[in-house]
Amino acid sequence: MTDRLVIVTQPEDGVVEAVLNRPDKLNAITPELMRAIADAQAEIAAMEGVSCVVLRGEGRAFCAGLDKSGFERMKSTGAGSLGMDIMDRTHGPANVAQNACWGWRMLNVPVVCALQGFALGGGFQICLGADIRIAAPGTRFSIMEMKWGLVPDMGGMAAMRHLARGDVIRKLTYTAEVFEADAAFDYGFVTEIAEDPLARARELAREIAGKSPSALRSAKELLNIADEEGGALEPLLAESRLQKALIGKPHQLEAIAAGMEGRPAKFA
Known part of the structure; x- marks a missing residue:
């Protein structure tokens, strides 16, 4: 297996695969992985003869969320996990983190995501950018950012608002509850098990x-227009604005410390 962080296969019968390739780390997210996702999306968009993409994670998990090094960076410097200003719009309406989700949505061909093991936090948000999600029984999901004193900021809110009821999204966001494939299917996040x-x-x-x-490209464009009648820029900007106000502040640093130390958080 190559050491590329995201592998893009050659088209075969109109299908390419985009493979998250940090299996030893459960494909946990680093700044380098996010940039590799953007590069893979651009590579696929420039290919000829592509009509569909299979998005998957190599190994035991699709993506276990943000690599712990990102939390250590937040704890030590108060900076974002990517070392960038998340208010910068680098990919249309999105920043580079949001593009890891939103870029699949904006790709001009359908994307089918295969899920196994875990899709937690940012990993859950990445899979929401796909048109269709197929999960193995027992796959575990979570809108996990609240555990770390944060809000989802990788395009998740802009994507999930079309998939599940608002009260379900609120409960899962507020609690950071881990739920499995059956519940994800019932909520609307998973297409098939x-x-x-x-x-x-x-x-x-x-x-x-x-x-x-x-017709496939036109259908995807039409479906995106129908979903985004109010536009994607406002919710994506709101994610970044609210997240920026949380990062490095006392409550968020305490949430990180408690999570890393395995103890209950103590908020003043």
Whole structure:
């Protein structure tokens, strides 16, 4: 297996695969991985003969969320986990972190995501950018940012508002509850549950890729327009603005310290 953080395969019958490739770290998110996702999206967009993408994580998990080094950086410096100003719009309406989710949504072909093991925090938000999500039984999900004194800031709120009821999203956001594939399906976050989600995702991608390429691209554009009648910029900017106000402040630093030390947080 190559040491590339995101592997993009060559098109086969109109399908390419984008593979998160930090299996020893459960594909945990680093700044380098986020930038590699952006590079992979650009590479796929420039390819000829692509009608569908399979997005997956190598190894035991899709993505276990932010790498702990990101929390250590927040704790020691009060800076964001990416070492950048998250208010900067680097990818259309999104910053580079949000693009890890939103870039799949804006890609001009359908994206089918295969999920196994974990899709936690930022990993959950990344998968929400796909058009379709296929999960293995027992896959664990969480809107986990509240555990670390944060709010979801990788495009998740802009994406999930079209998938689940508002009260469900609020409960999961406020509690950082971990839930499994059956609940994710009931909530609307998962499209299908399959014993072998990658095999099913590949099967579905081949079926999609057999349709008219121009009609597929038009359909995705139309569906995105229908979903975003109010526009994506406002919720994406709000994510960044509210997150920036939390990062490095006493409550957030205490949440990180408590989480890293395995103790209850003590907020003044």
